[in-house]
Amino acid sequence: MDEREGPRRRRRGPRQDGGPAPVPEGARADAVRDLARRRAGERGPLLEVLHDVQDALGWIDEPDVRVLADELNLSVAEVHGVVSFYHDFRRIPPPAHTVRVCRAEACQSVGAEGVYAAAQQAVRTAGPDVELQQVFCLGNCALGPTVEADGVLHGRVEESRVQQLVAELADRPPAPGVPETLPTADQEARR
């Protein structure tokens, strides 16, 4: 990619738009860079690094994309393309709690739609700390309907049970998986 040559590719003097955005710096950028370096010897490590960043910092912030592109010698577009392709990668900070309801065929056959509707209602009551996500199959298809609450799997969940699970989450401190977030590069710049 960086070795492209040809008569048409030549520098045309200073760019009018100020050139590419600078690679972010700061505590969060250092943390991201460090996570990428830990997988330096691996083949094609981008997905694993993105998981590591999200596990450690909670989400993939826009400046993280530029740091990773720089560290892994990829284009910003390549990294952004991967982050935006996969459902797992969040580009905004995570909620304190997450409840995921399976809506795939096997769970639908035992009433997942009612469970999802009940969860929607419960999450509205619980407030902004609990986020509801739908998911298509958690591999518990013999014991559905299946709900995952802060990473814990629950089988044979009835409507009343999902409401109870959401209420319990709302009363609990943030999930262990939700990290103490480092400030984003933008927030640091504003300080």
Place this chain on the structure above:
Amino acid sequence: MTIVWVPRDSSARAVGADEVAAALAQQPGVTVRRNGTRGMLWREPLVEVETPAGRVGYANVAPTDVPGLVSGGMLEGAPVGNSLGPVAEDPWLTAQHRVSCARLGLAEPTDIAAYRDAGGWAGLRRALDMDPADVVEEVVTSGLRGRGGAGFPTGIKWRTVLEAQADQKFVACNLDEGDSGTFADRILAEGDPFTLLEGMAIAAVAVGATEGYLYVRSEYPDAIATLGEAISVATAEGYLGEDVLGSGRSFTVHVRRGAGAYICGEETSMLESIEGRRGEVRAKPPIPALSGLWGWPTVVNNVLTFAAVPAILTGGGETYAAAGDGRSRGTQVFQLAGNVARGGLVEADLGTDLRELVEGFGGGTRSGRPVRAVQVGGPLGAYLPAAGLDVAAGYETLAEAGGMLGHGGIVVFDDTFDAARMARFAMEFCAAESCGKCTPCRIGSTRGAETIDRIRVGPPAEREAALVLLEDLCTTMTSGSLCAMGGLTPMPVRSALKHFPEDFAPAGGGDATGPDPRAGAAAASTTRSAP
């Protein structure tokens, strides 16, 4: 001390196995050990007590049951509670033909000594003593075909990789088990990971690969953890790593996590994802056997395919091929799911009657209502009516019946099943999960959902035209899509139309709009603001 086994399988934990294990651990004289599940999921948590007469099972144990069971003589194997008697003699298990799953649920999943004592690693040892081409021929003889669903002859694939001239070759295992109604890959990875690793190692020996990648969906955190531990143990013991069993051959295995994309279960999309890219499907040719991971020849197989290999090497290809029906040789790990009374994992000969699986093993619906439909082979498989279950579950026989075997998942629906709603869901699911590379899948799926809406709730005058359009669209998707996602989405749609036309009647009542796979994006945007 009495040894009491409580499964640590995700499904068992989802119905309280951890809490039961904790309650048992508080009983004096009890040592709790955690096995994988036996596959009798409807009985979970299934507690097994070691007695002189063998392991005695107690089904559906709740933590609060524990004191009563113990005082009733559970630790001596007394028939209290939901006692099954000796688990190994349970008719649901003895009626099966367990080959790939022979060791499932017997030991702690990463207890490598137990695996060895149960005959593990014998297949790998034999493979190392053989000429690689003979290992491949043994697999050809077995008649083993891709258990991920495509059914391609495994030995032929391996032979292609073996004969490819390259400096580097890979083995890739597909554990992106995204199909609803399938969970055998997960159960095997969580319950008997060494069988899978041994199968991969044999493949590596056979084709000359030195690195293996296990692509596991992120929805399976327990499988990821168990496999990571199993790889460490097997490497420390010399079954994997730089010098496999002193043979001088190297085979290292890496686990790669998926990231919530259904399409990455498609083999070329999975290869892209392992390489750290968007999971967009590759056009074939070149086939992965010649140009797979990073352009090198790669064996790509499903978990169940690799899991069948150790038994083929130890027992011989001909023994494996003795089971089965027609060109479908060996056993299939079926999964009974959805609205089924006895859901779980059934390994049986290919060609077993579908009705025997649903009504015999499965016991009909969990709700007690009549079975109306059965979907075989995942979300891209056909909906078969209850009257159409007298078909042998094999690759060709199911294809003749208008369906497909797929990964062996069987989802049962009772008489509340709404075929039009499920057909629409199939299109919507495809729209949400399409990688977007080819037009028939990316756009056809959205248009398909809209067209089904018009058939159901649109102006009656347009209905006939919409039906013609839907059929036309299905043909375009089937023949024009790059991969099986777009190519097979018409299968559930067409089968629903064919077998349940009454559900597509105008204003057929019910909710025309199924779950909206795009709603997740809307929900995701309603998060709290940054701290």
